[in-house]
Amino acid sequence: MIQIFEKNKNHIPDLKRIFLEVRQKTFYWLEDIIEYNLDDFDRETAGEFVLVAVLNNKAVGFISLWLPDNFIHHLYIDEEHQHKNIGTILLNEAIKIMNSPVTLKCLIQNTKAVEFYKKKGFIEKEKGFSNHGEYILFLLEK
Template sequence: MTIHIRLATEDDRPDLRELFLQARRATFAWLPSETFQLDDYDDQTRGERVLVAETDDGALVGFVALWEPDRFVHHLYLAAGQQRQGIGRALLHALGWPEQPLHLKCLRRNEAALAFYFKLGFVGIGQGQGADGEYVLLASQRVQGSG
């Protein structure tokens, strides 16, 4: 399966809303499912640069949302069954990582995501408590000799 990364378009919005809803309900199983709504995508990605990952047949299998002023990855989600295929890494690469640093928050209870980021060389630089639980503030490290 070949994955293509591109900027999201308005035509992608219905699929992105659904992917965002389903992925969060599956990922954050400790929270009540009604916590998540279909229109959350619109509210939580407003003003952000959104890149999508799609297959050759045009199916959206993931997305990343970046708050560009701070190089802050606000969201990175994959469709069910799409983990461990290099899609998350490809989305981060499309943002310029690892040459350009990135920051993000990850809930401590989201152990799979924490393992993913640590495997990629992200390091914990802080922690805190949010409405959904404890989180770790992570930062990527620049590649030696870059920038």
């Protein structure tokens, strides 16, 4: 059974690994631009509120939130645990603690994530460009 916890130091090794491995596979088109490493997790989630999905005492996914702006920054699930509703559980828990509206940015080339957020009720507010490509700014009214 999946349990959701606020991140603690015991989760960090698994979270670093998940963040590295899933980004390498998901954002394959950025491999010439970005050098991924294990310390990226600490830098990319600094100051954020992080919820962790735990299965059998092992972190299998996380969602990081920038609470001042009700912004979802990262949502990653270990590859062997994807398609088991863990992302939905984390997303629902995150939405409960944020104010409305909830926003996030998703690179258009990340088609699986775009589809996931649309299925969860997020609507496209606008499009923009970043160093990593074109993105959609999604919005969810609670």
